[in-house]
Amino acid sequence: MLRTAELKEIDMRIHPNPSHSDYVSYIKRDILFPQILPRDLIIVNVEIDVAVETITTTTEPIMTSNCEQQLVEDYQRLFRDDLLTDFTIRVGGREIRAHRAILAARSPVFQAMLMHELTNETKSGVLEISDLDYDVVYELVYYIYCGRCQKDIGDIATDLLIAADKYRLVELKNHCEKFLVENLANENVCQLLIIGDLYNAERLQERAVQAPTTGSATTDPLAIPPPSL
Structure with missing residues (x-):
């Protein structure tokens, strides 16, 4: 109208x-x-009457799969409860029970060690580790099983990077390197520069070189306490 x-x-x-x-x-x-x-x-002035056809549809609820999380939980239980374990890792008088197949599948170093019939570890079913602390090795094995760290790695990040490099766990090494890069400080920059160089952590080494330092930083490599090897 x-x-x-x-x-x-x-x-x-x-x-x-x-x-x-x-x-x-x-x-x-x-x-x-x-x-x-x-x-x-x-x-x-407009008056609009619109007839709309109503269509009712029903859909089945979408079932989301959480296979990845379930897999992690299953491997956590397998590791935590020592189910059918066939291998022992000894560190500082303490033992970590594990499965040869899982260790070999996740780490090329463990694979070479356990698939060779003549190695002491294959014969005895025991690996003695003397160059790493128990907490570091436990976190390493936990990562082998679950693909993640079970706790904050702040106190052991450097040693865990060294362990990951030793057993060629690339993703764990990258995780530790990322943590160390994010926590570079005047007090640790020189030590982390050396760690980056020794263990081929290029990103850590690059960031340590670029990091500004003050006169209070330790610049004498001989005065830096070595990593726990």
Whole structure:
């Protein structure tokens, strides 16, 4: 409906457009023009009634699979409960029970060690580790089973990187290197520079070189305590 400035109302017709999904409106020219003065204003009041077809659909709930998390939990239990273990790792008088197949599948070093029939470890089923602390080795083996660290590695990050390099666990080494890069400080930059160089941690070495130091930093490599080997 059109309403002129003189409050005259003019009917309009609105019909569906058969060739489109919209509506068309029209009003006859000979009706509109005689009732609108030049420079007049037109106020358009629109009332729209639209019939919408309602479609109801039902869907089955989406079942999301959490296989990865379940796999981690299963391997955690396998490691924690010593289920069917067939190998022992001894560190500082303490033992960690493990499975040869899992160790060999995850670490090329363990694979070479355990697939060779003549090695002492294969014959005895025992690996003696004297160059790493128990906590470091435990975290290493936990990572072998679960693909993640079970706790904050802050206190053992450097030694864990060394262990990961020794047993060629690339992802764990990268994880430790990332942690050390993010925690570079004036107090540890020189030691971490040496660690980066010794164990081919290029990103750590690069960031340590770029890190600013003050006079309080230790710059004498001989004065830096060596990593726990």
